[in-house]
Amino acid sequence: MQVPAQFQYQRATSVQHALSLLTKYGPDSRIVAGGHSLIPMMKLRLAQPQALIDINDLTDLARISVEDGTLCVGAMVRHADLLASAVAGEHFPIFHDAEKVVADPVVRNRGTVGGSLCQADPSEDLSAAFAAVRGEAVIEGPGGRRVVPIREFFTGPYQTVVGENELLVQLRVPISSSASAYQKVERRAGDWAVAAAGAELRIEGTQLVSVGIGLTALGAPNFHAPEAEEYLLAGPAVDERFAEAGRIAARHCNPVADQRGPADYKRHLAEVLTVRALRRARTRWHGNNHQEEG
Amino acid sequence: MEITVTVNGRAYTRDIEPRLLLVHFLRDELGMTGTHWGCDTSNCGACVVWLDETPVKSCTVLAVMADGHRVRTVEGLAGADGLDPVQQGFTECHGLQCGFWTPGMMLTARWLIDKNPDPSEADIREAISGQLCRCTGYDNIVKSIRWAAEHDTAHEAAPAGTTVDSKEVSA
Numbered sequence: 001m002q003v004p005a006q007f008q009y010q011r012a013t014s015v016q017h018a019l020s021l022l023t024k025y026g027p028d029s030r031i032v033a034g035g036h037s038l039i040p041m042m043k044l045r046l047a048q049p050q051a052l053i054d055i056n057d058l059t060d061l062a063r064i065s066v067e068d069g070t071l072c073v074g075a076m077v078r079h080a081d082l083l084a085s086a087v088a089g090e091h092f093p094i095f096h097d098a099e100k101v102v103a104d105p106v107v108r109n110r111g112t113v114g115g116s117l118c119q120a121d122p123s124e125d126l127s128a129a130f131a132a133v134r135g136e137a138v139i140e141g142p143g144g145r146r147v148v149p150i151r152e153f154f155t156g157p158y159q160t161v162v163g164e165n166e167l168l169v170q171l172r173v174p175i176s177s178s179a180s181a182y183q184k185v186e187r188r189a190g191d192w193a194v195a196a197a198g199a200e201l202r203i204e205g206t207q208l209v210s211v212g213i214g215l216t217a218l219g220a221p222n223f224h225a226p227e228a229e230e231y232l233l234a235g236p237a238v239d240e241r242f243a244e245a246g247r248i249a250a251r252h253c254n255p256v257a258d259q260r261g262p263a264d265y266k267r268h269l270a271e272v273l274t275v276r277a278l279r280r281a282r283t284r285w286h287g288n289n290h291q292e293e294g
Numbered sequence: 295m296e297i298t299v300t301v302n303g304r305a306y307t308r309d310i311e312p313r314l315l316l317v318h319f320l321r322d323e324l325g326m327t328g329t330h331w332g333c334d335t336s337n338c339g340a341c342v343v344w345l346d347e348t349p350v351k352s353c354t355v356l357a358v359m360a361d362g363h364r365v366r367t368v369e370g371l372a373g374a375d376g377l378d379p380v381q382q383g384f385t386e387c388h389g390l391q392c393g394f395w396t397p398g399m400m401l402t403a404r405w406l407i408d409k410n411p412d413p414s415e416a417d418i419r420e421a422i423s424g425q426l427c428r429c430t431g432y433d434n435i436v437k438s439i440r441w442a443a444e445h446d447t448a449h450e451a452a453p454a455g456t457t458v459d460s461k462e463v464s465a
Contacts, residue, residue, distance in 0.1 A: 001318070002334045009295065009312035009358050032356075039315075039354045040335055052312070056359060080348070104424025106402060107336060109348040110355065189423040190337075 004042035008051040015140055015169060018055055022165045023142065025051035031167060032056075033076055034111040036103070037119040061114070061169055064088055073171040075114025080105070082113055092173060093284060094180035094198050098129040101182075104190035114168045117150075122157045123192035128214030129182055131224040132198035135173040141166035151222050178202045178210065179288060181280035183273045187260060193217040194260045195269035197225075197249070199277035203285055206236045213245070213277070218270045219254030227252045228274065242278045246271035297361035301326065302370025312358050316350075317341040319357035320367060328368040328397050332426075339425030342398030343367045349402045351424075368397035371404065380404050380442040389438030391429035398425055403439040407446050415440070 008025070012018035022029055028050035032038055041047040055061065061076035064085045071091055073082060082088055083099035102108055102116070102125050116126050117137065130150040137148045139162055150171075153160055162168050184196035198214035211232045213225040228249040235241055255266035298307040301324060308323050320326045320343065329352060332340030336354040343352045344366035371378045377385075380403045384390050389399075399422055406413055406421040413421070418439045419432070427435060 001331075003315065003318075004313045006311070006313055009356070011358075035356070035359070036336055036351075036354050039356070043334065052356075054359060103336075104339075105421055106339060106342055106349045106351055106424045110345075110350045 002043035004039065005045065005048050007042075007049055009054065010051060011054045011057060013057060015058060015061070015167060018053055018058070018167055019140060019142060019165065021051075021053045022167070025053070027164045029053055031118075033115040034078065035115075036107055036111040037115060037121065055167070066091075066175065069175050071173045071175055073113055073173075075112065075117075075168045075170055077113045079103070079108035079111050079113065079116070083108065091175045092129075092133055092178075092180055092200075094129045094132060094182045094200060094281075095126075097180075097182035098125040098184075098196075098198065101125060101184045101186065101193075101196075107190070113171060117153065117171070118160055118162060118168055120154050120156075120158050120160050121192070122219070123217040125182070125184065125193060125196060125216055127154065127223045128196060128216040128220075129198045130171060130173070130214070131222060132182075132212040132214030133173050133178075133180060133200045134212055135171050137162075137168055138170040138172060139163075139166050140169050145169075147172070151224055154222050176202065176210070179281045179285035180212075181277045181284060182214075183276040183280065184216070185269055185273065192260070195255065195266050195273060197270065197273035197277045199274070199281045201237065201278065201281050201285060203237050203282070206238075208232050208235060208237045211278075213249060213274060215249065215253055215270060215274070217255070217260075218266060219256060220249075220252070220270075225249040225252060225274065232278075237278075237282055239275075239279070242275050242282075245278065246275040249274040295358060297358055299357070299360045299362075300364045302366060310357055312356060314357045316343070316345075316352035316355040316357045316360055316365070319360070320352065320365070323357075326367050326369050330394055330397055332394070337424075337426070338395065339398045339402070339422075340395050342401050342425065344401060344405065349398075349405050366401065368400060371400060378404060378442075379446045380407070380439065382445065383438040383440075383442035384435075387434050387438040387441050389431070389435045391427060391431040391434070395425060395427050399427070399435055403442060406439070407443050411443060411446065413439070413443055 030049035032052045061074040063074045089096040135150045180200035182198040185194045196216035200212040202210035228245040250267045250271035255263045257263045320329045330340040332338040336351045341352040342349045380400045
């Protein structure tokens with residue numbers, strides 16, 4: 001029987017209360033939301049916080065809304081709720097693609113979007129999805145609120161810019177006319193990614209005028225592929241250029257060999273999945289916006 | 295710390311350590327051993343119970359997190375009129391196999407049919423994709439859940455209310 005080590009438990013009643021508890025208990029305290037990453041780590045003693053601050057009662061953080069042309073996803077939104085959100089799927093189908101392959105339906109009932117991002121697992125799916133669409137993280141701290149681009153959110157595996165006395169409260173994505181998609185290879189249903197790629201794009205005429213590419217489990221700094229994006233921008237959205245973008249993305253990421261496969265295989269997946277995500281996003285763009293361009 | 299959890303419609307108050315997991319609270323504190331405990335890593339799904347309206351893996355939920363909330367276990371699946379159609383389906387179609395993962399499977403199946411009264415085979419396989427059957431009996435489990443959907447009347451009945459039996463509330 002695996003049981004966490006002893007800890008003090010506190011239930012936060014508001015964001016301010018959570019922040020005051022973080023200050024009170026110091027660096028040995030941890031926020032728990034869904035707990036589906038943290039509690040298994042506590043059982044294995046990979047994490048041993050002295051105090052747990054439970055934010056499950058902060059229902060204000062569990063809302064998905066559109067405000068001032070921005071999709072706002074509260075940090076406490078459960079994966080199942082993001083998957084079920086019509087407004088999120090309408091503007092960013094990449095989130096539905098990614099949520100369909102985050103763990104399994106029962107885990108998605110409990111795990112949270114904010115928890116996944118703060119866990120910063122290199123194989124986590126939403127990190128690449130938010131990186132592809134250039135989302136932002138809203139972080140509350142004792143000194144007030146700050147907003148950090150997701151592409152600057154991660155400082156390393158399992159590390160983010162969220163400080164010891166700060167709380168991630170919301171993810172934001174500015175809504176613009178775009179199409180997006182996420183493609184993942186996993187060993188079996190519900191597993192972490194062997195590799196995955198997300199893409200968002202906007203086309204004017206035949207030209208790509210906006211493109212974002214996210215990569216998961218591939219050692220891409222901050223889960224995105226800037227060199228491939230730069231190559232694609234301001235050129236036609238054609239298969240030949242998508243193929244080259246895939247090769248560039250594969251060249252610039254840094255996958256490591258592990259039980260999910262050798263590095264060469266993962267680099268191959270980086271190329272193939274980048275192309276598939278771009279093509280799927282393009283199909284959606286034409287379906288939604290420009291039927292005549294087929 | 296003291297918590298009160300409503301399990302299958304009855305409130306139970308216990309004084310527990312914060313590190314006690316919900317699965318062990320149900321089994322060891324309340325003696326409800328219908329909830330099984332398997333892999334301990336949120337993988338196998340033997341420990342699935344409902345927390346409020348949704349199935350969760352109770353080996354990854356602290357009992358203190360259920361304080362003030364409702365839990366439904368396999369002991370709460372049968373109604374006053376007899377077995378739930380899901381339980382009947384597992385009987386009719388030999389979905390039980392060894393029985394170890396059956397309670398969690400049935401609770402997820404009940405949730406699926408409540409949401410989707412006519413699930414396809416793909417819907418069923420997706421719903422239970424986070425739960426293992428080590429007898430490799432998935433085909434019969436899928437048939438059982440499909441049988442339950444075809445014979446289900448639960449979505450037409452009024453939802454069961456919450457009752458508090460003072461005899462069951464212990465310090």
